[in-house]
Amino acid sequence: xxxxxxxxxxxxxxxxxxxxxxxxxxxxxMGVQPSADGSAYLEMGNTKIQCIISGPNERDTKSTSSAxxxxxxxxxxxxxxxxxxxxxxxxxxxxxxxxxxxxxxxxQTTIASGLAAAVQGQSYGPRSTIHISLNVLSQDGSLLxxxxxxxxxxxxxxxxxxxxxxxxxxxxxTSSYAAADEEADPLLDLNTQEEQELPFLTxxxxxxxxxxxxxxxxxxxxxxxxxxxxATAADGCKGVRDFLDGVVRDKGExxxxxxxxxxxxxxxxxxxx
Amino acid sequence: xxxxxxHLLLSPAELAYxxxxxxxxxxxxxxxxxxxxxxxxxxxxxxxxxxGTNGSARICFADGTEAVVGVKAEVEKTPVxxxxxxxxxxxxxxHTVTSTPQKKIRKSKKAPAATEGGEDEIAMxxxxxxxxxxxxxxxxVRGSPDWVELxxxxxxxxDDDSGTIFLTSMLTEALLADGEFVKKLWINRRFHxxxxxxxxxxxxxxxxxxxxxxxxxxxxxxxxxxxxLKSEADEDPMFDDDWxxxxxxxxxxxxxxGKAASSKSSKQTSTAAAAPPASRPPITLLVMAVGDNIxxxxxxxxxxxxxxxxxVSVAEGPSSESEPESESISATTTKRNLHLLSVxxxxxxxxxxxxxxxxxxxxxxxxxxTAATAAxxxxxxxxxxxxxxxxxxxxRVTETEDVVGVWKAPRGxxxxxxxxxxxxxxxxxxxxxxxxxxxLEGVDLG
Numbered sequence: 001x002x003x004x005x006x007x008x009x010x011x012x013x014x015x016x017x018x019x020x021x022x023x024x025x026x027x028x029x030m031g032v033q034p035s036a037d038g039s040a041y042l043e044m045g046n047t048k049i050q051c052i053i054s055g056p057n058e059r060d061t062k063s064t065s066s067a068x069x070x071x072x073x074x075x076x077x078x079x080x081x082x083x084x085x086x087x088x089x090x091x092x093x094x095x096x097x098x099x100x101x102x103x104x105x106x107x108q109t110t111i112a113s114g115l116a117a118a119v120q121g122q123s124y125g126p127r128s129t130i131h132i133s134l135n136v137l138s139q140d141g142s143l144l145x146x147x148x149x150x151x152x153x154x155x156x157x158x159x160x161x162x163x164x165x166x167x168x169x170x171x172x173x174t175s176s177y178a179a180a181d182e183e184a185d186p187l188l189d190l191n192t193q194e195e196q197e198l199p200f201l202t203x204x205x206x207x208x209x210x211x212x213x214x215x216x217x218x219x220x221x222x223x224x225x226x227x228x229x230x231a232t233a234a235d236g237c238k239g240v241r242d243f244l245d246g247v248v249r250d251k252g253e254x255x256x257x258x259x260x261x262x263x264x265x266x267x268x269x270x271x272x273x
Numbered sequence: 274x275x276x277x278x279x280h281l282l283l284s285p286a287e288l289a290y291x292x293x294x295x296x297x298x299x300x301x302x303x304x305x306x307x308x309x310x311x312x313x314x315x316x317x318x319x320x321x322x323x324x325g326t327n328g329s330a331r332i333c334f335a336d337g338t339e340a341v342v343g344v345k346a347e348v349e350k351t352p353v354x355x356x357x358x359x360x361x362x363x364x365x366x367x368h369t370v371t372s373t374p375q376k377k378i379r380k381s382k383k384a385p386a387a388t389e390g391g392e393d394e395i396a397m398x399x400x401x402x403x404x405x406x407x408x409x410x411x412x413x414v415r416g417s418p419d420w421v422e423l424x425x426x427x428x429x430x431x432d433d434d435s436g437t438i439f440l441t442s443m444l445t446e447a448l449l450a451d452g453e454f455v456k457k458l459w460i461n462r463r464f465h466x467x468x469x470x471x472x473x474x475x476x477x478x479x480x481x482x483x484x485x486x487x488x489x490x491x492x493x494x495x496x497x498x499x500x501x502l503k504s505e506a507d508e509d510p511m512f513d514d515d516w517x518x519x520x521x522x523x524x525x526x527x528x529x530x531g532k533a534a535s536s537k538s539s540k541q542t543s544t545a546a547a548a549p550p551a552s553r554p555p556i557t558l559l560v561m562a563v564g565d566n567i568x569x570x571x572x573x574x575x576x577x578x579x580x581x582x583x584x585v586s587v588a589e590g591p592s593s594e595s596e597p598e599s600e601s602i603s604a605t606t607t608k609r610n611l612h613l614l615s616v617x618x619x620x621x622x623x624x625x626x627x628x629x630x631x632x633x634x635x636x637x638x639x640x641x642x643t644a645a646t647a648a649x650x651x652x653x654x655x656x657x658x659x660x661x662x663x664x665x666x667x668x669r670v671t672e673t674e675d676v677v678g679v680w681k682a683p684r685g686x687x688x689x690x691x692x693x694x695x696x697x698x699x700x701x702x703x704x705x706x707x708x709x710x711x712x713l714e715g716v717d718l719g
Contacts, residue, residue, distance in 0.1 A: 036337070
């Protein structure tokens with residue numbers, strides 16, 4: 001399925017009508033699962049993720065068999081265990097993935113180690129585990145980035161202390177002829193169609209800063225283009241962070257309105273603007 | 274098999290109390306959450322949540338358990354067997370043979386009302402029947418259980434966990450039991466739809482998820498649409514690419530008239546009954562018995578004291594002969610044509626609960642009792658103590674016998690009479706199955 005990149009050069013519009021630096025439509029909800037300790041639902045375009053958090057609780061060796069784990073605070077804090085379940089109906093063609101699928105395992109490891117850097121686990125002690133289970137209901141590009149964002153939001157819902165949101169975004173580069181190399185535009189937040197055609201990377205940063213926590217690039221890119229892609233992805237991360245922050249603030253306001261929290265010391269000390 | 278759920282941390286005394294309140298007869302069972310025995314937990318449901326599937330549904334029970342089901346359909350080539358022609362001709366023979374008594378039955382049914390013109394009509398009908406039978410035998414709608422693939426995903430459990438496999442096979446069994454579902458997947462003699470049903474439990478398995486998964490599957494199948502077929506006969510199938518024209522796998526009657534009928538006067542109910550109620554996908558209900566009480570949709574705590582638990586699968590077929598009767602009996606207009614598909618007993622987790630120790634065999638209680646008997650042997654207050662002391666030599670008896678107020682894990686399976694009562698309670702008119710189907714009918718199918 002070749003992507004007709006020539007149209008991009010003409011109108012500077014992508015196949016779904018976005019400009020190069022535009023994120024897809026995002027929707028998010030916190031606390032979607034009342035029985036879980038924390039939960040979140042995130043949509044970025046047609047990628048739909050539901051994240052359930054249980055814990056922190058005592059380490060359970062049995063259920064972490066297929067999950068990837070990473071210790072926080074240099075082994076002194078709680079362990080983060082991530083398991084991803086990609087629904088067989090998530091892709092256009094039905095495809096069943098086993099739990100030990102290598103790509104899934106790799107994403108689990110990336111997310112676990114990335115979140116372990118953001119979570120301040122020393123308050124829980126080294127024998128406790130935070131289980132993060134991610135369900136992919138629909139898949140349309142930027143999967144790893146969406147999974148990280150959803151997990152971040154669910155951790156906020158669970159009340160796990162973090163230094164900042166761990167946010168992620170993808171960036172690609174318009175493939176162009178070798179002659180027009182310098183004019184290759186970076187693209188933000190790719191969908192499946194673009195991912196299949198273009199070189200891209202996933203970048204996770206700590207909040208709106210430029211501190212890169214994780215970067216995954218599985219395609220061949222010319223080194224000269226890498227910097228532009230990373231800068232674009234970092235900009236995208238800022239956008240995602242603002243969006244997630246808005247969701248959390250809305251949720252907080254709603255909780256105050258509903259009387260779940262008093263309009264007292266807790267909220268005022270958080271310096272809501 | 275620890276399939277039903279993980280262990281509950283309830284002491285024998287708590288279990289005994291729960292069992293006692295659930296097996297009360299005079300005011301009926303008192304459930305921990307205050308529900309009536311046939312009441313279901315409230316749930317929220319939505320369909321059409323995933324545009325990438327042919328049909329999808331999500332159900333959230335009030336206790337927080339949540340499931341998502343996605344249905345995907347693919348066109349698959351039906352392998353042609355060399356015996357096909359033989360089989361079809363035999364089918365034709367069978368059909369002609371059976372059509373003769375059918376004709377007689379029709380005649381006898383219509384005879385009292387029929388005029389001479391009516392007789393002619395019957396004769397015409399018979400000829401048509403035979404032609405139709407011949408045609409039907411040639412491209413008889415068939416189905417194969419291979420056309421459905423069902424998978425269940427439960428977080429924290431391995432794919433080959435016995436509990437998951439048991440759930441999968443139970444749901445598959447309900448779907449394939451009457452062979453009606455796979456017939457809907459028939460396109461023509463060379464092609465059929467292959468349906469993939471993927472069931473995902475999102476939440477951790479708090480209670481035995483069978484009813485949740487079954488209801489979600491039911492809704493997803495109700496919402497499933499397949500593209501409209503444009504080609505004819507045995508051509509390679511061509512489909513209408515307009516999704517708005519897609520047909521539902523389970524075609525339904527006009528919902529607007531149905532709603533009006535249920536809410537308004539009886540006049541309208543009779544008009545709604547003119548259209549026969551469409552068939553519906555199966556549902557599997559979890560029923561448990563405590564003492565002589567039958568309890569529906571048990572929670573995890575209730576299941577921990579169940580004497581027996583049964584999964585009952587029920588399907589609704591189109592009511593076949595209701596048309597001539599509908600005018601005479603208005604009550605039949607709203608009734609559903611329910612039929613039983615399967616009954617499976619489920620090993621309740623109550624079998625694995627630790628038993629309580631009666632005082633008569635409790636070593637620490639002996640000490641106090643013997644002291645008590647020695648101190649005041651004649652005192653009437655120590656009657657129970659002396660009774661226990663009398664039993665003390667053959668304490669083994671008390672281990673096998675029931676002692677009131679002391680929990681003991683149930684032994685043996687469900688009694689036949691109880692099984693019958695459970696199934697009857699599911700199927701009875703105005704019973705639980707109808708109530709659940711009515712409730713699910715109210716869900717808007719986007």
